[in-house]
Amino acid sequence: MWFAQVETQFPLSNVQNNTTKFNYIAGNLDAKYAAEMRDILTLPEGDPSRRYANLKAQLIDRLSASQDQKTRRLLEHEEIGDRTPSQFLRHLRGLAGNVFPDTVLRPLWLGRLPTAVQAILATQDQANLDKLSQLADAIATTLGAKTIVTEASAQPIRTVPGQVDLGALFE
Structure with missing residues:
Protein backbone atom coordinates (compact mmCIF):
# COMPACT_ATOMS: atom_id res chain seq x y z
CA MET A 1 0.00 0.00 0.00
CA SER A 64 5.97 -7.48 4.74
CA ALA A 65 4.40 -9.96 7.06
CA SER A 66 4.15 -13.37 5.44
CA GLN A 67 0.73 -14.72 4.60
CA ASP A 68 1.18 -17.24 7.43
CA GLN A 69 1.80 -14.39 9.89
CA LYS A 70 -1.20 -12.45 8.58
CA THR A 71 -3.39 -15.54 8.85
CA ARG A 72 -2.27 -16.22 12.41
CA ARG A 73 -2.92 -12.59 13.33
CA LEU A 74 -6.33 -12.75 11.66
CA LEU A 75 -7.32 -15.90 13.52
CA GLU A 76 -5.80 -15.19 16.92
CA HIS A 77 -5.20 -11.55 17.69
CA GLU A 78 -7.18 -8.97 15.78
CA GLU A 79 -9.79 -6.98 17.67
CA ILE A 80 -12.05 -4.20 16.48
CA GLY A 81 -10.50 -1.57 18.78
CA ASP A 82 -11.79 1.89 17.93
CA ARG A 83 -12.55 1.07 14.28
CA THR A 84 -16.02 1.02 12.85
CA PRO A 85 -17.28 -2.44 11.91
CA SER A 86 -16.75 -1.71 8.18
CA GLN A 87 -13.20 -0.46 8.82
CA PHE A 88 -12.51 -3.58 10.81
CA LEU A 89 -13.88 -5.77 8.02
CA ARG A 90 -11.62 -4.04 5.48
CA HIS A 91 -8.68 -4.58 7.84
CA LEU A 92 -9.48 -8.29 8.20
CA ARG A 93 -9.87 -8.63 4.43
CA GLY A 94 -6.42 -7.09 4.03
CA LEU A 95 -4.98 -9.68 6.38
CA ALA A 96 -6.92 -12.49 4.74
CA GLY A 97 -5.74 -11.64 1.24
CA ASN A 98 -7.06 -14.22 -1.19
CA VAL A 99 -6.76 -17.03 1.37
CA PHE A 100 -10.16 -16.70 3.06
CA PRO A 101 -13.46 -16.23 1.24
CA ASP A 102 -16.18 -14.09 2.83
CA THR A 103 -17.95 -17.24 4.05
CA VAL A 104 -14.97 -17.91 6.35
CA LEU A 105 -14.30 -14.27 7.16
CA ARG A 106 -17.91 -13.53 8.15
CA PRO A 107 -17.98 -15.47 11.44
CA LEU A 108 -14.50 -14.23 12.38
CA TRP A 109 -15.60 -10.63 11.85
CA LEU A 110 -18.99 -11.04 13.52
CA GLY A 111 -17.47 -12.75 16.54
CA ARG A 112 -15.27 -9.74 17.27
CA LEU A 113 -18.00 -7.13 17.11
CA PRO A 114 -19.60 -5.83 20.33
CA THR A 115 -22.17 -8.28 21.69
CA ALA A 116 -25.12 -5.93 21.18
CA VAL A 117 -24.21 -5.49 17.50
CA GLN A 118 -23.79 -9.25 17.08
CA ALA A 119 -27.24 -9.85 18.54
CA ILE A 120 -28.91 -7.52 16.06
CA LEU A 121 -26.93 -8.81 13.07
CA ALA A 122 -27.78 -12.41 13.89
CA THR A 123 -31.10 -11.85 12.12
CA GLN A 124 -29.32 -10.93 8.88
CA ASP A 125 -27.94 -14.31 7.83
CA GLN A 126 -28.77 -13.75 4.14
CA ALA A 127 -27.16 -10.30 3.75
CA ASN A 128 -23.84 -10.11 1.95
CA LEU A 129 -20.88 -9.07 4.06
CA ASP A 130 -20.53 -5.56 2.62
CA LYS A 131 -24.19 -4.75 3.30
CA LEU A 132 -23.88 -6.31 6.72
CA SER A 133 -20.89 -4.10 7.55
CA GLN A 134 -22.86 -0.99 6.57
CA LEU A 135 -25.70 -2.10 8.80
CA ALA A 136 -23.23 -2.82 11.61
CA ASP A 137 -21.84 0.72 11.28
CA ALA A 138 -25.34 2.16 11.64
CA ILE A 139 -26.08 -0.04 14.65
CA ALA A 140 -22.75 0.78 16.30
CA THR A 141 -23.34 4.50 15.78
CA THR A 142 -26.82 4.23 17.25
CA LEU A 143 -25.59 2.22 20.24
CA GLY A 144 -22.48 4.31 20.69
CA ALA A 145 -20.40 1.15 20.27
CA LYS A 146 -17.60 3.01 18.54
CA THR A 147 -16.49 4.32 21.91
CA ILE A 148 -15.93 0.79 23.22
CA VAL A 149 -12.24 -0.03 23.02
CA THR A 150 -11.45 -3.74 23.17
CA GLU A 151 -7.71 -3.42 22.77
CA ALA A 152 -5.20 -0.69 23.51
CA SER A 153 -1.52 -0.29 22.82
CA ALA A 154 0.99 1.53 24.99
CA GLN A 155 3.65 1.56 22.28
CA PRO A 156 4.40 5.10 21.08
CA ILE A 157 4.79 5.80 17.40
CA ARG A 158 8.21 7.24 16.66
CA THR A 159 8.96 9.05 13.45
CA VAL A 160 11.69 11.41 12.42
CA PRO A 161 10.64 14.35 10.22
CA GLY A 162 11.55 13.67 6.62
CA GLN A 163 11.84 9.91 7.08
CA VAL A 164 9.32 7.32 6.10
CA ASP A 165 8.28 4.78 8.75
CA LEU A 166 7.52 1.65 6.77
CA GLY A 167 6.98 -0.52 9.86
CA ALA A 168 3.36 0.37 10.34
CA LEU A 169 2.73 0.08 6.63
CA PHE A 170 4.00 -3.49 6.27
CA GLU A 171 2.29 -4.99 9.31
Missing part, protein backbone atom coordinates in the same frame (compact mmCIF):
# COMPACT_ATOMS: atom_id res chain seq x y z
CA TRP A 2 2.85 2.35 0.83
CA PHE A 3 4.26 1.97 -2.68
CA ALA A 4 0.83 2.57 -4.20
CA GLN A 5 0.69 5.87 -2.34
CA VAL A 6 4.25 6.88 -3.23
CA GLU A 7 3.81 5.94 -6.87
CA THR A 8 0.76 8.18 -7.18
CA GLN A 9 3.04 11.08 -6.22
CA PHE A 10 5.66 10.42 -8.89
CA PRO A 11 3.54 11.74 -11.80
CA LEU A 12 2.64 14.84 -9.78
CA SER A 13 6.36 15.60 -9.51
CA ASN A 14 6.98 14.50 -13.09
CA VAL A 15 9.22 11.65 -11.89
CA GLN A 16 9.44 9.05 -14.63
CA ASN A 17 13.02 7.84 -14.46
CA ASN A 18 13.53 4.65 -12.42
CA THR A 19 16.88 5.90 -11.12
CA THR A 20 15.16 9.00 -9.70
CA LYS A 21 12.48 6.77 -8.14
CA PHE A 22 15.19 4.57 -6.60
CA ASN A 23 17.01 7.60 -5.21
CA TYR A 24 13.81 9.06 -3.77
CA ILE A 25 12.87 5.83 -1.98
CA ALA A 26 16.43 5.12 -0.81
CA GLY A 27 16.85 8.65 0.52
CA ASN A 28 13.62 8.56 2.50
CA LEU A 29 13.96 5.17 4.18
CA ASP A 30 14.06 5.15 7.96
CA ALA A 31 17.54 4.11 9.17
CA LYS A 32 16.41 0.71 10.45
CA TYR A 33 14.86 -0.16 7.08
CA ALA A 34 17.84 1.19 5.19
CA ALA A 35 20.03 -1.13 7.28
CA GLU A 36 17.78 -4.03 6.29
CA MET A 37 18.28 -3.05 2.65
CA ARG A 38 22.03 -2.33 2.89
CA ASP A 39 22.97 -4.88 0.23
CA ILE A 40 20.51 -3.40 -2.26
CA LEU A 41 21.40 0.21 -1.47
CA THR A 42 25.19 -0.10 -1.43
CA LEU A 43 25.86 -2.72 -4.05
CA PRO A 44 23.52 -1.98 -6.93
CA GLU A 45 23.75 -4.83 -9.36
CA GLY A 46 22.79 -5.15 -12.98
CA ASP A 47 20.85 -2.72 -15.09
CA PRO A 48 20.52 0.70 -13.36
CA SER A 49 16.97 1.02 -14.70
CA ARG A 50 16.02 -2.13 -12.71
CA ARG A 51 17.33 -0.83 -9.36
CA TYR A 52 13.98 0.70 -8.44
CA ALA A 53 12.00 -2.45 -9.26
CA ASN A 54 14.52 -4.55 -7.32
CA LEU A 55 14.43 -2.21 -4.30
CA LYS A 56 10.64 -2.22 -4.32
CA ALA A 57 10.42 -6.01 -4.58
CA GLN A 58 13.00 -6.55 -1.85
CA LEU A 59 11.40 -4.02 0.54
CA ILE A 60 8.05 -5.73 0.15
CA ASP A 61 9.54 -9.20 0.46
CA ARG A 62 11.75 -8.47 3.47
CA LEU A 63 9.46 -6.20 5.46
Whole structure:
Protein backbone atom coordinates (compact mmCIF):
# COMPACT_ATOMS: atom_id res chain seq x y z
CA MET A 1 0.00 0.00 0.00
CA TRP A 2 2.85 2.35 0.83
CA PHE A 3 4.26 1.97 -2.68
CA ALA A 4 0.83 2.57 -4.20
CA GLN A 5 0.69 5.87 -2.34
CA VAL A 6 4.25 6.88 -3.23
CA GLU A 7 3.81 5.94 -6.87
CA THR A 8 0.76 8.18 -7.18
CA GLN A 9 3.04 11.08 -6.22
CA PHE A 10 5.66 10.42 -8.89
CA PRO A 11 3.54 11.74 -11.80
CA LEU A 12 2.64 14.84 -9.78
CA SER A 13 6.36 15.60 -9.51
CA ASN A 14 6.98 14.50 -13.09
CA VAL A 15 9.22 11.65 -11.89
CA GLN A 16 9.44 9.05 -14.63
CA ASN A 17 13.02 7.84 -14.46
CA ASN A 18 13.53 4.65 -12.42
CA THR A 19 16.88 5.90 -11.12
CA THR A 20 15.16 9.00 -9.70
CA LYS A 21 12.48 6.77 -8.14
CA PHE A 22 15.19 4.57 -6.60
CA ASN A 23 17.01 7.60 -5.21
CA TYR A 24 13.81 9.06 -3.77
CA ILE A 25 12.87 5.83 -1.98
CA ALA A 26 16.43 5.12 -0.81
CA GLY A 27 16.85 8.65 0.52
CA ASN A 28 13.62 8.56 2.50
CA LEU A 29 13.96 5.17 4.18
CA ASP A 30 14.06 5.15 7.96
CA ALA A 31 17.54 4.11 9.17
CA LYS A 32 16.41 0.71 10.45
CA TYR A 33 14.86 -0.16 7.08
CA ALA A 34 17.84 1.19 5.19
CA ALA A 35 20.03 -1.13 7.28
CA GLU A 36 17.78 -4.03 6.29
CA MET A 37 18.28 -3.05 2.65
CA ARG A 38 22.03 -2.33 2.89
CA ASP A 39 22.97 -4.88 0.23
CA ILE A 40 20.51 -3.40 -2.26
CA LEU A 41 21.40 0.21 -1.47
CA THR A 42 25.19 -0.10 -1.43
CA LEU A 43 25.86 -2.72 -4.05
CA PRO A 44 23.52 -1.98 -6.93
CA GLU A 45 23.75 -4.83 -9.36
CA GLY A 46 22.79 -5.15 -12.98
CA ASP A 47 20.85 -2.72 -15.09
CA PRO A 48 20.52 0.70 -13.36
CA SER A 49 16.97 1.02 -14.70
CA ARG A 50 16.02 -2.13 -12.71
CA ARG A 51 17.33 -0.83 -9.36
CA TYR A 52 13.98 0.70 -8.44
CA ALA A 53 12.00 -2.45 -9.26
CA ASN A 54 14.52 -4.55 -7.32
CA LEU A 55 14.43 -2.21 -4.30
CA LYS A 56 10.64 -2.22 -4.32
CA ALA A 57 10.42 -6.01 -4.58
CA GLN A 58 13.00 -6.55 -1.85
CA LEU A 59 11.40 -4.02 0.54
CA ILE A 60 8.05 -5.73 0.15
CA ASP A 61 9.54 -9.20 0.46
CA ARG A 62 11.75 -8.47 3.47
CA LEU A 63 9.46 -6.20 5.46
CA SER A 64 5.97 -7.48 4.74
CA ALA A 65 4.40 -9.96 7.06
CA SER A 66 4.15 -13.37 5.44
CA GLN A 67 0.73 -14.72 4.60
CA ASP A 68 1.18 -17.24 7.43
CA GLN A 69 1.80 -14.39 9.89
CA LYS A 70 -1.20 -12.45 8.58
CA THR A 71 -3.39 -15.54 8.85
CA ARG A 72 -2.27 -16.22 12.41
CA ARG A 73 -2.92 -12.59 13.33
CA LEU A 74 -6.33 -12.75 11.66
CA LEU A 75 -7.32 -15.90 13.52
CA GLU A 76 -5.80 -15.19 16.92
CA HIS A 77 -5.20 -11.55 17.69
CA GLU A 78 -7.18 -8.97 15.78
CA GLU A 79 -9.79 -6.98 17.67
CA ILE A 80 -12.05 -4.20 16.48
CA GLY A 81 -10.50 -1.57 18.78
CA ASP A 82 -11.79 1.89 17.93
CA ARG A 83 -12.55 1.07 14.28
CA THR A 84 -16.02 1.02 12.85
CA PRO A 85 -17.28 -2.44 11.91
CA SER A 86 -16.75 -1.71 8.18
CA GLN A 87 -13.20 -0.46 8.82
CA PHE A 88 -12.51 -3.58 10.81
CA LEU A 89 -13.88 -5.77 8.02
CA ARG A 90 -11.62 -4.04 5.48
CA HIS A 91 -8.68 -4.58 7.84
CA LEU A 92 -9.48 -8.29 8.20
CA ARG A 93 -9.87 -8.63 4.43
CA GLY A 94 -6.42 -7.09 4.03
CA LEU A 95 -4.98 -9.68 6.38
CA ALA A 96 -6.92 -12.49 4.74
CA GLY A 97 -5.74 -11.64 1.24
CA ASN A 98 -7.06 -14.22 -1.19
CA VAL A 99 -6.76 -17.03 1.37
CA PHE A 100 -10.16 -16.70 3.06
CA PRO A 101 -13.46 -16.23 1.24
CA ASP A 102 -16.18 -14.09 2.83
CA THR A 103 -17.95 -17.24 4.05
CA VAL A 104 -14.97 -17.91 6.35
CA LEU A 105 -14.30 -14.27 7.16
CA ARG A 106 -17.91 -13.53 8.15
CA PRO A 107 -17.98 -15.47 11.44
CA LEU A 108 -14.50 -14.23 12.38
CA TRP A 109 -15.60 -10.63 11.85
CA LEU A 110 -18.99 -11.04 13.52
CA GLY A 111 -17.47 -12.75 16.54
CA ARG A 112 -15.27 -9.74 17.27
CA LEU A 113 -18.00 -7.13 17.11
CA PRO A 114 -19.60 -5.83 20.33
CA THR A 115 -22.17 -8.28 21.69
CA ALA A 116 -25.12 -5.93 21.18
CA VAL A 117 -24.21 -5.49 17.50
CA GLN A 118 -23.79 -9.25 17.08
CA ALA A 119 -27.24 -9.85 18.54
CA ILE A 120 -28.91 -7.52 16.06
CA LEU A 121 -26.93 -8.81 13.07
CA ALA A 122 -27.78 -12.41 13.89
CA THR A 123 -31.10 -11.85 12.12
CA GLN A 124 -29.32 -10.93 8.88
CA ASP A 125 -27.94 -14.31 7.83
CA GLN A 126 -28.77 -13.75 4.14
CA ALA A 127 -27.16 -10.30 3.75
CA ASN A 128 -23.84 -10.11 1.95
CA LEU A 129 -20.88 -9.07 4.06
CA ASP A 130 -20.53 -5.56 2.62
CA LYS A 131 -24.19 -4.75 3.30
CA LEU A 132 -23.88 -6.31 6.72
CA SER A 133 -20.89 -4.10 7.55
CA GLN A 134 -22.86 -0.99 6.57
CA LEU A 135 -25.70 -2.10 8.80
CA ALA A 136 -23.23 -2.82 11.61
CA ASP A 137 -21.84 0.72 11.28
CA ALA A 138 -25.34 2.16 11.64
CA ILE A 139 -26.08 -0.04 14.65
CA ALA A 140 -22.75 0.78 16.30
CA THR A 141 -23.34 4.50 15.78
CA THR A 142 -26.82 4.23 17.25
CA LEU A 143 -25.59 2.22 20.24
CA GLY A 144 -22.48 4.31 20.69
CA ALA A 145 -20.40 1.15 20.27
CA LYS A 146 -17.60 3.01 18.54
CA THR A 147 -16.49 4.32 21.91
CA ILE A 148 -15.93 0.79 23.22
CA VAL A 149 -12.24 -0.03 23.02
CA THR A 150 -11.45 -3.74 23.17
CA GLU A 151 -7.71 -3.42 22.77
CA ALA A 152 -5.20 -0.69 23.51
CA SER A 153 -1.52 -0.29 22.82
CA ALA A 154 0.99 1.53 24.99
CA GLN A 155 3.65 1.56 22.28
CA PRO A 156 4.40 5.10 21.08
CA ILE A 157 4.79 5.80 17.40
CA ARG A 158 8.21 7.24 16.66
CA THR A 159 8.96 9.05 13.45
CA VAL A 160 11.69 11.41 12.42
CA PRO A 161 10.64 14.35 10.22
CA GLY A 162 11.55 13.67 6.62
CA GLN A 163 11.84 9.91 7.08
CA VAL A 164 9.32 7.32 6.10
CA ASP A 165 8.28 4.78 8.75
CA LEU A 166 7.52 1.65 6.77
CA GLY A 167 6.98 -0.52 9.86
CA ALA A 168 3.36 0.37 10.34
CA LEU A 169 2.73 0.08 6.63
CA PHE A 170 4.00 -3.49 6.27
CA GLU A 171 2.29 -4.99 9.31
